[in-house]
Amino acid sequence: MSKKGRFSWYYFSSPQSFYPLAGTLQPWFAALAAVLCAVGLYISFFVAPTDAQQGESYRIIFIHVPAAWMSMFLYLVMGFWSGVGLVLNTRLSSMVATALAPTGALFTFIALWTGALWGKPTWGTWWVWDARLTSELILLFLYIGFMALQAAIDDQRRADKAGAVLALVGVINIPIIYFSVKWWSTLHQGASVSMTSAPTMAKTMLLGMLIMALGFWMYSIAATLARVRCVILERERHTDWVAAEIGGQT
């Protein structure tokens, strides 16, 4: 298992060689996440100007919008790794997909929760059956379904593959669901609330949001790496190198 002169991606597709790599990278991404989120939050709360129409309550979008972006993006990443795992039969890809799901679900939940907090002072209600809210809610259901399916199957290989098929079916369905919900709410009542007509954003607001989004990216990578390390240890616990690894730490 020695590294050859030519760099090979396949070298890191083995859980054994990926485990130390993830261990090395994880603190860096965690540190980047902490720094970016700290800077982003500082800009959001102290530098960015108060919104003329919404007052201070708009500041929650600095968390809300990046969380919503991540929630959708992570599902695509999960679908991608599921597909790779299904086609190439690489165990690590499935492990990454498994590790991504809780983070994605977390961001979906944060997006919904902060959206409700923002909606109360702005729209006067916790919840509207708006297209974005509804599709985000269904996304949360899809994440939960993926995790529930994997948790219910004892055979690890089958859990990976069944989860992968479900994730891919979900990826095909996400645009369909999104547009159905969109047409559903526009067909009936017209767009009562629309974010596209919001006033053009001040530069500092956009900057804060982008930095927060980057911070969330880094957090997602760090959390996924940490989780995938746990998954690797759990699944490879019968191997010698894991025994040595755990034995060396204690």
Added chain:
Amino acid sequence: MIRALGWVLRRDLLLAFRRRGDVVNALVFFVIVVSLFPLGVGPEASQLRNMAPGVLWVAALLACMLSLARLYAPDHQDGTLEQMLLAGEPLVVLVMGKVLAHWLMSGLPLVLIAPLLGLQFDLPGDALAVLCLSLLIGTPVLSLIGAVGAALTLGVRGSGVLVALLVLPLYVPVLIFGAGSVGAVATGTGAEAHLMLLGGFLALALVLAPWASAAALRIAME
């Protein structure tokens, strides 16, 4: 291939016919769920008329989902499914036959009894016709998507609840446009757009779902 399709279809229909209770149960479940709503929200006709499409469609979704347990599980238990996987015919065709039989046994009865329940909700004639048509186009999609969920949860503990968790979010587009078509007739905008979209879902599901279901079956049986 057509012969294999016909064989699976005939076999499943014969089995269902020998055990008529299962088919009737799903139908009775549909009727009971729909009948509970007026008791819950009150008998006012105008309110019921507004609710009818949604209530009927949600009940159809649930009834369809409940009968998914019978799609593969009995064949899995007695080993027939294994033989189907080993058979020379493409698995997708066999899956298609099973889904078709499932729809004939669980979807079609709902379509046939829906006008009667619609009358209880005081739906006018043209809305009833559209309700039937939307169910006719939409319920096969439910069976097709459900076949993926049923294959994924085959032999898994707690599969009954799990299949609901997996399948119901995927049913959302069908529900929206199925119930929406009836609502569109009531508001006078016409149901063509909704029905065409339902037809589009059917075409898409017809191509992709048997394939995904067959893949999930292979995963479950390996």
